[in-house]
Amino acid sequence: MDKLQSRGHLLTEQINPHSQNLDSLSTLEIVDLFNQEDTKTIEAIANARMTLAKTIDVIAAAFEQGGRLFYIGAGTSGRLGVLDAAECPPTFCTPPELVQGILAGGAAALIKSSEALEDRPEDGARAIAEHQITDLDVVIGITAGGTTPFVHGALQAAKAKGAKTVAISCVSSEQVAIDADIDIRLLVGAEILAGSTRLKAGTVTKMALNIISTGAMVRYGKVYGNRMIDVAVTNDKLNDRALRIISDLTELNRTEAQDLLEKSQKKVKLALLMHWTGLDAEAGEALLNQNKGNLRSLINQ
Known part of the structure; x- marks a missing residue:
């Protein structure tokens, strides 16, 4: 989009009639208005359910083939992608390479605004090359207003590499077209x-990323029931969570659960398999590896 061309028609740039007198509202009225407007996020997610589900399946299939997931964006959109990627290793014990966030301006832009960098599509394309993205990978471009050149450049370059591409935006396709394999539109209004x-x-956007990454990890076998059985046990809080998961699923007391956790090298999934099958840690690890880490399918056999 030409920099002299107005973006005022975009849904994300329009004036909200319900907040025309925002600076005249009482503090409680401001809180109530936010609460009322935020209900529209639930409806937007519901309206995007099909594309969200398709995205989850595409990512899970990529993981099975050795592919990776990349979020790419600028400003708030990019920071949200980095946040979601950063939360995957502690939650699902994934290597940091599996889910990555790419932000225009790099790490410095996390704490200091550098929105001017979003105007260069060549930077987005360069990021795709620098991360050596291939046809095994999935790239999700996040751009609230749909026009971010950095994201468009990245998606175009990713498609050229054969990667699966997904766009997340908060404007309609009639307002802004985005060339991606899956087009998620989250229309929350002005x-x-x-x-x-x-x-x-x-x-x-945060809600959508929560659904996408968690759903993909569920499909990838990182969850048993609704328990994060691949949680990285790296502090006292997470050790406690691990013990509660083991105790709840096995009826072992906490002392027994701690002993089992230690024998499994603090791997909850492996501890559960050892308990249910009688295998030792080495044999259990080998069986999980043969089954791509999917505990559910092993237990159901």
Whole structure:
């Protein structure tokens, strides 16, 4: 989009009629208005359920083939992608390479705004090359207003590499077309503070990323029931969570659960398999590896 061309028609830039007198509202009225407007994020997620589900399946299939997931964006959109990627290793004990966030401006842009960098599509393409993205990978471009050149450049370059591409935006396809294999539109309407997409657009994007990454990890065998059985046991809180998971699923007391956890090298999934099959740690690890880490399918056999 030409930099002199107005973006005022975009849904994310429009004026919200419900907040026209925002600076005249009482503090409680401001809180209530936010609460009312944020309900639109739930509806937006519901309306995007089919594309969200398709995205989960594509990512899970990529993981099975040795592929990776990349989020790429600028400003708030990019930071949300980095946040979701950073939360995957402690939650699912995945290597940091499996899910990665690429932010325009790099690490410095996490704490200091560098939105001017979003205007260069060549930087997005360069990021794809630098991360050596291939046809095994999935790239999700996040752009609330749909026009971010950095993201468009990245998606175009990723498609050229044969990667599966997904776009997440908060404007309609009639307003902005995005060339991606899957096109997720999260239409939450105009922001309370006109153009401030860190508000509803940011909230609904975080919700979508929660669903996408968690859903993909469920499909990838990182969850048993609703328990994070691949949790990385790296502190007292997580050790306690691990013990509760083992105790709840096996009826072992905490002392017995701790002993089993130690024997499994603090791997909850392996501890459960050892308990249910009688295998030792080495044999259990080998069996999990043969089955791509999917505990459910082993227990159901």
